[in-house]
Amino acid sequence: MDTHANQLNSDARPVLEGPDIARVLTRIAHEIVERAKGADDVVLLGIPTRGVFLAQRLAVKLEQVTGRKIPVGSLDITMYRDDLRMHPPRALARTEIPAEGVDGRLVVLVDDVLFSGRTIRAALDALNDIGRPRAVQLAVLVDRGHRELPIRADYVGKNLPTSLRETVKVQLAEEDGRDTVLLGAKSADQ
Amino acid sequence: MSKILIRGAKVLGGEPQDVLIDGELIAAVGTGLSAEGAEVVEADGKVLLPGLVDLHTHLREPGREDSETVLTGTRAAASGGFTAVFAMANTFPVADTAGVVEQVWRLGKESGYCDVRPIGAVTVGLEGKKLAELGAMHDSAAQVSVFSDDGKCVDDAVIMRRALEYVKAFGGVVAQHAQEPRLTEGAQMNEGVVSAELGLGGWPAVAEESIIARDVLLAEHVGSRLHICHLSTAGSVEIVRWAKSRGIDVTAEVCPHHLLLTEEMVRTYNPAYKVNPPLRTERDVRALREALADGTIDIVATDHAPHPHEDKDCEWAAAAMGMVGLETALSVVQETMVETGLLDWAAVADRMSFTPARIGSATGHGRPVAAGEPANLTLVDTAYRGQVDPARFASRSRNTPYEGRELPGRVTHTWLRGKATLMDGKLT
Amino acid sequence: MQRHLISAADLTRDDAVLILDTAEEMARVADRPIKKLPTLRGRTICNLFFEDSTRTRISFEAAEKRLSADVINFAAKGSSVSKGESLKDTAQTLEAMGVDAVVIRHSASGAPYRLANSGWIDAPVINAGDGTHQHPTQALLDAFTMRRRLIGADAGLGRDLDGKRVTLVGDVLHSRVARSNVDLLHTLGAEVTLVAPPTLLPVGVETWPCEVSYDLDSTLPKSDAVMMLRVQRERMKAAFFPTEREYSRRYGLDGDRMAKLPEHAIVMHPGPMVRGMEITAEVADSDRCTVVEQVANGVSIRMAVLYLLLGGKEPAGTAHLRTEEK
Numbered sequence: 001m002d003t004h005a006n007q008l009n010s011d012a013r014p015v016l017e018g019p020d021i022a023r024v025l026t027r028i029a030h031e032i033v034e035r036a037k038g039a040d041d042v043v044l045l046g047i048p049t050r051g052v053f054l055a056q057r058l059a060v061k062l063e064q065v066t067g068r069k070i071p072v073g074s075l076d077i078t079m080y081r082d083d084l085r086m087h088p089p090r091a092l093a094r095t096e097i098p099a100e101g102v103d104g105r106l107v108v109l110v111d112d113v114l115f116s117g118r119t120i121r122a123a124l125d126a127l128n129d130i131g132r133p134r135a136v137q138l139a140v141l142v143d144r145g146h147r148e149l150p151i152r153a154d155y156v157g158k159n160l161p162t163s164l165r166e167t168v169k170v171q172l173a174e175e176d177g178r179d180t181v182l183l184g185a186k187s188a189d190q
Numbered sequence: 191m192s193k194i195l196i197r198g199a200k201v202l203g204g205e206p207q208d209v210l211i212d213g214e215l216i217a218a219v220g221t222g223l224s225a226e227g228a229e230v231v232e233a234d235g236k237v238l239l240p241g242l243v244d245l246h247t248h249l250r251e252p253g254r255e256d257s258e259t260v261l262t263g264t265r266a267a268a269s270g271g272f273t274a275v276f277a278m279a280n281t282f283p284v285a286d287t288a289g290v291v292e293q294v295w296r297l298g299k300e301s302g303y304c305d306v307r308p309i310g311a312v313t314v315g316l317e318g319k320k321l322a323e324l325g326a327m328h329d330s331a332a333q334v335s336v337f338s339d340d341g342k343c344v345d346d347a348v349i350m351r352r353a354l355e356y357v358k359a360f361g362g363v364v365a366q367h368a369q370e371p372r373l374t375e376g377a378q379m380n381e382g383v384v385s386a387e388l389g390l391g392g393w394p395a396v397a398e399e400s401i402i403a404r405d406v407l408l409a410e411h412v413g414s415r416l417h418i419c420h421l422s423t424a425g426s427v428e429i430v431r432w433a434k435s436r437g438i439d440v441t442a443e444v445c446p447h448h449l450l451l452t453e454e455m456v457r458t459y460n461p462a463y464k465v466n467p468p469l470r471t472e473r474d475v476r477a478l479r480e481a482l483a484d485g486t487i488d489i490v491a492t493d494h495a496p497h498p499h500e501d502k503d504c505e506w507a508a509a510a511m512g513m514v515g516l517e518t519a520l521s522v523v524q525e526t527m528v529e530t531g532l533l534d535w536a537a538v539a540d541r542m543s544f545t546p547a548r549i550g551s552a553t554g555h556g557r558p559v560a561a562g563e564p565a566n567l568t569l570v571d572t573a574y575r576g577q578v579d580p581a582r583f584a585s586r587s588r589n590t591p592y593e594g595r596e597l598p599g600r601v602t603h604t605w606l607r608g609k610a611t612l613m614d615g616k617l618t
Numbered sequence: 619m620q621r622h623l624i625s626a627a628d629l630t631r632d633d634a635v636l637i638l639d640t641a642e643e644m645a646r647v648a649d650r651p652i653k654k655l656p657t658l659r660g661r662t663i664c665n666l667f668f669e670d671s672t673r674t675r676i677s678f679e680a681a682e683k684r685l686s687a688d689v690i691n692f693a694a695k696g697s698s699v700s701k702g703e704s705l706k707d708t709a710q711t712l713e714a715m716g717v718d719a720v721v722i723r724h725s726a727s728g729a730p731y732r733l734a735n736s737g738w739i740d741a742p743v744i745n746a747g748d749g750t751h752q753h754p755t756q757a758l759l760d761a762f763t764m765r766r767r768l769i770g771a772d773a774g775l776g777r778d779l780d781g782k783r784v785t786l787v788g789d790v791l792h793s794r795v796a797r798s799n800v801d802l803l804h805t806l807g808a809e810v811t812l813v814a815p816p817t818l819l820p821v822g823v824e825t826w827p828c829e830v831s832y833d834l835d836s837t838l839p840k841s842d843a844v845m846m847l848r849v850q851r852e853r854m855k856a857a858f859f860p861t862e863r864e865y866s867r868r869y870g871l872d873g874d875r876m877a878k879l880p881e882h883a884i885v886m887h888p889g890p891m892v893r894g895m896e897i898t899a900e901v902a903d904s905d906r907c908t909v910v911e912q913v914a915n916g917v918s919i920r921m922a923v924l925y926l927l928l929g930g931k932e933p934a935g936t937a938h939l940r941t942e943e944k
Contacts, residue, residue, distance in 0.1 A: 086931055088930040089926050091636065095646060383825045384822070385820070386820035389727040394821070504705055508726060
C-alpha cells in the first residue's frame with residue numbers, strides 16, 4: 001500500500017473511528033505497562049509517517065499511566081527496504097533516536113498497519129545498525145493479515161480480516177485532519 | 191566511345207540545352223543536337239555546371255594514408271562533382287620541396303579521377319621560420335602556384351611580407367591560414383557565450399581578424415596578391431570588404447560548414463563539430479552568406495580534412511580538428527545559398543569553379559560551358575533530397591558533421607576532359 | 619531527475635531541494651555507531667579518475683562505502699589516457715565488468731557528457747569534475763552548507779536559498795566550481811555576484827544569471843556567503859594578473875575584509891586553499907570559515923546523489939515520490 005494505492009474507492013467504509021482509536025491506544029498503553037512490568041526502560045520508535053504520530057500518542061498515554069516521561073522517536077526504514085529496486089527511490093524520512101539511546105532497553109516499534117511484515121523486517125535491520133536493545137516488541141493499530149514473513153505483533157489495536165483485493169487506510173489528525181481507519185476495494189489500476 | 195550527348199541539361203541553371211562532348215572537348219552546345227554516334231545521357235532537367243574546383247583539400251598522402259590517399263581523396267572529389275583539387279601542404283613529409291609536390295602531382299595523374307594541383311608550403315616544415323624553396327616548387331613538374339602553411343598561420347610579419355613579395359616573380363599567391371597563435375593557445379571552440387558555459391578554451395574572432403587585417407595591409411604595401419583561407423567571422427568579412435574597396439588584391443574563401451553550422455552544435459561535445467577555424471555564431475553565418483553572395487568572399491573551398499575514426503571517437507579536447515567536405519560541399523551550398531535565393535546556379539559556378547580556378551591558375555578548369563572548351567563538367571540533380579550517409583562516402587574517412595542530416599542536391603555525373611569519372615552516381 | 623548527473627544546470631529546483639533534503643538525513647548516519655546503510659548492496663560503482671584528486675575521490679568512496687556499494691577505483695594516469703587507452707576503451711572495459719555506475723573526473727571539459735551520451739556505456743554517469751566545465755556535486759555540497767548555516771539543518775528542510783546573497787571571488791575563468799555554483803544557486807533562488815579581475819572572467823559571462831563586479835570591498839557588506847575560489851600561481855605566468863601580492867591585495871580575503879561581512883555571513887572555499895593568495899590563515903582558521911564542514915557535507919551530498927540515482931529501479935522522480943509503502 002502506498003500513497004497512490006491509498007486512493008480508496010468511494011465505497012470505503014470506516015472500521016475504526018476517532019474515539020475507537022483513542023480507546024485502543026489506551027488499551028495498548030496498559031498492555032505495555034503490564035507486559036513490560038512498569039515500562040521502566042521502554043523506548044517507543046514510530047515508523048514514518050503515521051507510526052510516528054501513533055508512537056507520540058502512545059507516549060502520552062504511557063505517561064498518564066506511569067507518571068513518567070517515556071522516550072519516543074522515529075525510525076525510517078526506507079534505506080533498508082527489500083523492494084528498493086522495484087520502484088524509483090523514495091524520499092527519506094527522519095530517524096530520531098531519543099537521547100537515552102536504545103542499548104539495553106525495550107524498544108517498542110509502532111506502526112499503523114501490519115500487512116506483509118516486510119516493513120518490520122526492515123525496521124529490525126535498521127534498529128540493528130543503531131544499537132542493541134534488550135528486546136524489541138511491535139505495536140500496530142491494525143493487523144490486516146497476509147504475512148509474508150514470520151513476524152507477529154505484540155500489541156494489536158484491531159485485528160481486521162481482509163482480502164488482498166481490499167485496501168486499508170489509516171488517517172490521523174496530525175497528517176490527514178481526522179482520525180479514522182478505512183477499508184475499501186482496491187481501485188482498478190492497482 | 192568518344193562522343194557523349196548530354197540531353198536536356200539546364201546549363202548553369204538556364205533553359206534546357208544539349209551538350210555534345212567529343213573526345214576531351216565540348217563540341218557543341220544547343221538544342222536538338224544529333225545523337226548520332228554518341229552515348230546519350232538524359233539530363234532530364236538536371237543542372238550542368240563546369241567541373242568544380244576546390245582550392246583547399248587535404249589529401250593526407252604522403253604520411254597519413256590511414257585517413258586519405260590521393261586516390262581515395264580524388265574519388266571523393268569526383269563524387270562531389272570536382273574536376274580539380276588543390277592539395278594542401280601539411281603532409282608527412284611536408285610538401286615544402288619540389289620532390290614532395292611532384293610526388294603528389296604524379297599520384298594525382300595516376301588516379302585519373304580528378305586533377306591534383308599541389309600547394310607548396312610557405313616555410314620549411316610549416317614552422318614559419320624559413321622560406322621553403324617556393325621557386326623550385328613552381329618550376330617543378332607540379333607547377334605550384336599556390337603556397338600555404340595551412341593548419342598553421344604564417345604569423346611572423348616579416349616572413350609573411352617576404353613570401354608575398356617573393357612569389358610575385360612567378361605569379362604565385364600565398365594563401366594564409368589566419369590564426370594568431372598566442373591568442374589561440376589551448377583554444378577549443380569559438381570564444382563567447384557557449385565556450386564560457388561549456389568550459390572549453392575560447393578561440394576569439396580577433397585571432398583571425400587581426401592576422402587578416404595585418405596581411406591585407408602587407409599585401410597593399412608590397413603590391414602583392416593575397417588569398418585568405420576559410421574566413422569564419424563577420425569581422426573578417428568587414429576587413430576584406432574594406433581591403434577590396436581600397437583596391438587591395440585580396441581574395442577570400444569560405445567553407446561550406448561555416449555557411450551552415452554554428453557553435454551551438456558544440457553543446458553536444460561531439461568532435462564531429464570540431465574544426466579549425468571553429469564554428470562561429472549565427473550572426474557570423476549570416477555575414478558569411480551575404481559576403482559570398484555579394485562577392486566580398488570570392489569562392490567556396492571545402493577544407494576537406496579527413497581523420498580516422500579514432501581521432502574523433504573520443505573526448506572533445508583530444509579530438510582532431512577538421513571535417514570531410516568534398517562529397518557534401520555542393521549540397522550545403524545549394525541548401526544555404528541557392529535555396530535561400532542568395533545565389534543562382536551561374537553564381538555557384540563562379541564561386542566553385544571559375545574563380546577558384548583563376549585564383550589557383552588551374553589551366554583548363556573553370557572554363558565556360560561552350561564549344562571548344564575542355565569537357566570538365568558536373569551534372570547535378572538539384573531536385574533530390576536525402577540524408578547524408580557517411581557509409582557511402584568514397585573518402586577513406588567519415589568525419590562529417592552532417593551524418594543523418596537531410597540535404598538537397600546530388601551530383602550524378604562528373605566528366606574530366608570528356609571522360610566520365612562519375613556516372614549515375616557511381617564512380618567509374 | 620535525469621539518469622546522469624553531468625551538470626548542475628540539469629537539476630530543477632525540486633531535484634536540488636530533494637537532494638539537499640536527502641543529504642540532511644544522510645548526514646545523520648555519520649553520527650551513528652555504524653555509519654553504514656545496506657541500500658546499494660551488490661551494486662558496483664567505479665571511480666574513474668583521469669585527473670588526480672584525492673579529496674573528491676575519497677569523498678565519493680566514503681559515500682559509496684557508507685551505502686554498501688562495491689567500489690572500484692580506476693586512476694588513469696598520463697600515458698594510459700593520452701594514447702594507449704582511450705576513454706572509450708576504458709568505458710567499454712567497465713561496461714564489460716558490469717559496473718552499475720561511473721563516477722568520472724577528467725581534465726577535458728565534456729568528457730562525462732561524452733561518456734554518458736556516446737553509447738560507449740549504459741551505466742549512469744556522475745560528473746566528479748570535468749575540465750573547466752562543471753562539478754555538480756561540489757555545487758550541491760556548497761548549497762547544502764549554505765542552507766545549514768544560513769537557514770538551519772531542520773529549518774532548511776524543503777527550502778531553497780531564496781534571496782540569499784552569495785559572492786564568488788577569484789578565478790572564475792578556469793573554475794568548474796564557479797560555473798556549477800552559478801547554475802545551481804540561481805536555480806535555488808540565490809542572488810549570485812562574481813568578483814574577479816576582468817582577465818579571470820570568461821567572455822560571455824554577461825549572459826550568466828548573476829551580477830559581475832571587479833570590486834570586492836563594496837560587495838562584501840551585501841553578502842550572506844562569500845566563496846573564495848582557488849587561484850593557481852601558474853596563472854601569473856600567462857599575465858592574468860601581475861603579481862601574487864597585487865592579486866591578494868585586490869581580491870584576497872583577509873581579516874580586515876572579513877570584518878566587512880555581515881555578522882551572520884560565512885566564508886567558504888572548495889579547497890585546496892592557497893593560503894596567502896586568495897585567503898589568509900586568519901580567515902581560513904576562523905569560525906566563519908566552513909571549509910571543514912564542506913568536506914563532511916560532501917560525503918552526505920554524494921550519498922544522497924548516489925541513493926537518488928541508483929537506489930531504485932530508475933532515478934528518483936520528484937513528482938511521484940513514494941513514502942509509505944507497507
